[in-house]
Amino acid sequence: MFIEIATEQVVGKLWSERARIIQFLADTKNAITRGELELFAFGPGGSGKSTLGSLISGEYTLETLPATYSLSLEMEEYTVSGRNFIALYVPPGQEDKRAYHWDELYKKMASANRYAIINFLCWGYHSLSKIDLADHALYKPGMSTNDFLSLYLAERRTVEVAIMRELIPHLKSTPGKLRLITLVTKQDLWWDERTQVRQHYQNGEYGGLIEEIRRHKGDAHFSHDYASCALNLLNFRTQDGVVLKNTVSGYDKNLFVGNYNELIGKLRGILN
Ligand SMILES: Nc1nc2c(ncn2[C@@H]2O[C@H](COP(=O)(O)OP(=O)(O)OP(=O)(O)O)[C@@H](O)[C@H]2O)c(=O)[nH]1
Ligand SMILES: [Mg+2]
Numbered sequence: 436m437f438i439e440i441a442t443e444q445v446v447g448k449l450w451s452e453r454a455r456i457i458q459f460l461a462d463t464k465n466a467i468t469r470g471e472l473e474l475f476a477f478g479p480g481g482s483g484k485s486t487l488g489s490l491i492s493g494e495y496t497l498e499t500l501p502a503t504y505s506l507s508l509e510m511e512e513y514t515v516s517g518r519n520f521i522a523l524y525v526p527p528g529q530e531d532k533r534a535y536h537w538d539e540l541y542k543k544m545a546s547a548n549r550y551a552i553i554n555f556l557c558w559g560y561h562s563l564s565k566i567d568l569a570d571h572a573l574y575k576p577g578m579s580t581n582d583f584l585s586l587y588l589a590e591r592r593t594v595e596v597a598i599m600r601e602l603i604p605h606l607k608s609t610p611g612k613l614r615l616i617t618l619v620t621k622q623d624l625w626w627d628e629r630t631q632v633r634q635h636y637q638n639g640e641y642g643g644l645i646e647e648i649r650r651h652k653g654d655a656h657f658s659h660d661y662a663s664c665a666l667n668l669l670n671f672r673t674q675d676g677v678v679l680k681n682t683v684s685g686y687d688k689n690l691f692v693g694n695y696n697e698l699i700g701k702l703r704g705i706l707n
Contacts, residue, residue, distance in 0.1 A: 436633050437622065437663040441693030449696045459703045466549070472706070473547045475540055477602060478555025479594055480529035481562025483620035486666040487553070500667050541605045551614035551705055554602070556595045556641070557621040558632050559588035560671055560680070567675040584679045592635070599644050607651045612658070614705045617645070619663040622694060624671050626686040637661060662701045664694040 438445075466472035476484040489495045544550060568574055573586050606613060617636065625632055636642060649657050668691065671680040 436619065436637065436661040437629065438690070438693050438697055439629070441689040443689060446689050446692050449693065459699070459706075463702075463706060466706075471549055473543065473550040475544060475550060475552045476555065477537070477540070477552060477598070478618075479557075479561050479591070479598055480532075481564075482555040482557045482560075483618075483666045484553075484555050487555075487618070487620075490666065544605065544609055547610070549611070550609075551616065551702075552606070553616045553618050554599065556617065556619045556636065558619065558625045558628070558635075559591035559595070560621045560624045561591050561594075563587075563671070563673045563679070565674055568673045568677045569675075571673075580677060580679055587679075596640050596644070599641060603644060603647065606648050612656050613648070613652055615645075615648070615657070615659045616701060616705055617641075617659065617661050618698065619661070620666050622663055622665040623668045623682040623686045623691070624680050626683040626690070632663075658705055660701050660705055662698045664698045665691050666695075 463472065467474070476488065478484055486500065490500070495501070544552075563571070568580070568583065569576075571583070571587070573590060574583055606615070619632065619636060622629075645659055649659070665686070668682050668686075670678050670682055672678045
């Protein structure tokens, strides 16, 4: 799911292999331009869908990402025109926006020729940067931030599985070969719990749902891989600035770059 050790040396090697990454992205761009491939993103609000879109499309790099969260209201399409190189459909994930936009995606998926799907998860750290702590439904006066965070994360992890359940019938009925990547973002916020995170997604209810798709579609028509990375390095805070979790000390730049490259490698594996 992720690489646990990334030394300067490993990162240097990745850097020297960047020509292969560039070639892969160029091939992907060509496939999309010719209408031979489409890439779809699913997942809860604030899990990193738009961030990955803007990284893949070249709008930002890992160095220039803004810290602010701009909630997606409309479906974003990172087109292949101009400097952008990938068509990535990114619907907003917030509950009230989901039904309408996701229906659009289901329709696109049903008619897609060759496509891949990235399902976003993040160990419950769905962005809270548009709500004050005291306004959150789970917050009770006098509650400690730790108690709130525990409740919040548990509830959000349930939502992550619920979203996958919602997706299942659509994923089962997709045409042809389903290429799926489960991407667990926000490593910087949960790196100290990584053993538990891996266990949770691979061996828990979520992993069971992946197996359900596999049984339904058959190995010949289904490929799936787990990937994980950080797409930004940001403390987890509410709109009114209450820090609920700091980025984990020990999660360094090498792990950040190394795991991001892993993700690109896995995309390459699933798309080739
Ligand atoms: N700490 C940390 N923050 C991240 C990471 N990935 C994304 N974020 C931040 O999380 C917030 C939400 O990210 P978005 O990419 O806007 O999330 P989204 O899934 O598009 O959200 P919706 O459009 O509401 O569905 C932004 O502030 C990002 O910078 C990560 O790996 N670590
Ligand atoms: Mg978004």
